[in-house]
Amino acid sequence: xxxxxxxxxxxxxxxxxxxxxxxxxxxxxxxxxxxxxxxxxxxxxxxxxxxxxxxxxxxxxxxxxxxxxxxxxxxxxxxxxxxxxxxxxxxxxxxxxxxxxxxxxxxxxxxxxxxxxxxxxxxxxxxxxxxxxxxxxxxxxxxxxxxxxxxxxxxxxxxxxxxxxxxxxxxxxxxxxxxxxxxxxxxxxxx
Numbered sequence: 001x002x003x004x005x006x007x008x009x010x011x012x013x014x015x016x017x018x019x020x021x022x023x024x025x026x027x028x029x030x031x032x033x034x035x036x037x038x039x040x041x042x043x044x045x046x047x048x049x050x051x052x053x054x055x056x057x058x059x060x061x062x063x064x065x066x067x068x069x070x071x072x073x074x075x076x077x078x079x080x081x082x083x084x085x086x087x088x089x090x091x092x093x094x095x096x097x098x099x100x101x102x103x104x105x106x107x108x109x110x111x112x113x114x115x116x117x118x119x120x121x122x123x124x125x126x127x128x129x130x131x132x133x134x135x136x137x138x139x140x141x142x143x144x145x146x147x148x149x150x151x152x153x154x155x156x157x158x159x160x161x162x163x164x165x166x167x168x169x170x171x172x173x174x175x176x177x178x179x180x181x182x183x184x185x186x187x188x189x190x191x
Contacts, residue, residue: 009016
């Protein structure tokens, strides 16, 4: 009997409308629950299929992850070696720069020495040139002096002596033969 009472509620009564809203709400909730159940079922099947497809990818990702870890370990080893090598390179660079500084200092000293040697050599060449010029002037002066004081008077003395000798020869010579006599070949030679 009570079930009939619920149907006897007046449509103008607010309680009727509340019951209608509650009933509609239950129907909507039931439909939503069914829809969600269907949707969850589909999602579960999709996730299952996706899981089957993703499982090889996960295995590959795991293998790649292991490979990446090995590569990372090798990378760390390489980085350590590069770091060690960079230390050696920086030491070598430091030694090279020190050597370059020493070479620059030596080159600077050699340049100074060469410059000094060039100046000294230039001075010596000029001094030797002056000495040669002075020696040449002295030789010329000595030659002129010897020519004017010794050679010229000796030549004059030799000429005088030659003249005296010829004169003495003429004076001491045998008397000439008369012109009508013949001379031998030796006697005709005038020397």
